[in-house]
Amino acid sequence: MSIRNPKQALYEQFAIVAKALGHPLRLEMIEHLAQGARSVEALAAKLGQPVANISQHLQALRRAGIVSAERDGKFVHYALVDESVLSAFASVRTVAERHLAEVDRIVRGYFDARDDMRPVTRDELRKLMRDGVVTLIDVRPADEFALGHVPGAINVPLGEVRAWSAGAATRREVVAYCRGPWCVMSFEAVAALRSLGHSARRLEDGMPEWKAAGLPVETTA
Amino acid sequence: MSIRNPKQALYEQFAIVAKALGHPLRLEMIEHLAQGARSVEALAAKLGQPVANISQHLQALRRAGIVSAERDGKFVHYALVDESVLSAFASVRTVAERHLAEVDRIVRGYFDARDDMRPVTRDELRKLMRDGVVTLIDVRPADEFALGHVPGAINVPLGEVRAWSAGAATRREVVAYCRGPWCVMSFEAVAALRSLGHSARRLEDGMPEWKAAGLPVETTA
DNA sequence: TCGTCATTCAACAGAATTATTGAATGATAG
């Protein structure tokens, strides 16, 4: 190990990146950062973690070239360096989905119990939106919605779904989306809406994927 | 940490996969396995590592759903479960190449010193081969060559490049490839051939990428 | 300048990962 040839040195660099992805909290942080830049404190609040812990994990991600930091007054805003990070996240997820039995178990035991219908694909959604036959709700918190959402979507944060649905016609189908294919909030929203007599489905994935597919994104200035 | 919601449980599963990729030796093992299935002993010999160490790393990879094991008599052959692993490897590598300054340094300091010409792309190579104007050499060991190589390639393991080149016309351009874009052997082969007066270039990547692109592969039964 | 606030640092204990060693297992050949 003392003498390293250039090839091993490269593998070590690649391993730094993979190792940085190898912690559940850091993966969750990446999914949040995929929605847009965040300050340390904001991230910590989202994840319910001590600020110092989040700060240290962010620095691990920065050393791995996964996030970039930009100081803005008192705050330091962290953001994903580019979409290659999401692509790495996605391929790791693909391996896990295909080959880890435990993933199957978790997904079947929790998600499917609440969502027995096929999710809506992006293409389907675009057609449904063009035809004006569905209401699209973005169940993420307002700040994330403001930073970028699917054109035509209404922001209904998860906690407000019940109240919002009271004023919505039950005959019109609702499509819900949030942060990504495994984001729990859209599952919860769909479950709540169904229990209230609405017809509801999930979008197959969420905002970062929508943006990554090159589809238009609307922001609230 | 004691109570985990399903979302966190999923992140933990994804982290298992990423963590398994987070070790230089395991990455090197994956690159070797991308050439085809290998026994524990064969892998250990290739990497110059104790068998027990390789065995343990293989089991770590197996727990992460990255490799599969198949017993054949006394031997256990390990193989990558599917191409999703290579895609994960590739995206991790992409992140590192784009954002880790150290990768730049290593590549510039070592590889570029020996290879100042553009590598040949896959499409270019197919045209050159169709026109019959280049000699394509596969500088991997014979066993890897036998398991699958680019049609029309000649197997010239790295150690035999010098001897082989003596009998080859220096006027005909040589293209060399090996295990992948960072495989050292093709760089070394090109450097050796140039120092002997040949015109030589590297293929931009190697065998697993060729196969992954859906291009034809020839095997020696 | 001072106080406040967001972030980082430093130090610590507990946990996990790693390479090594030697013994145990499982399968084949004689």
Next chain:
DNA sequence: CTATCATTCAATAATTCTGTTGAATGACGA
């Protein structure tokens, strides 16, 4: 059955990773 061989297991020590705590830094506003 026994010997042999490939692989795995178990135990160990060294190292690294994690989360927590409290103090230090850096920037802003009064």
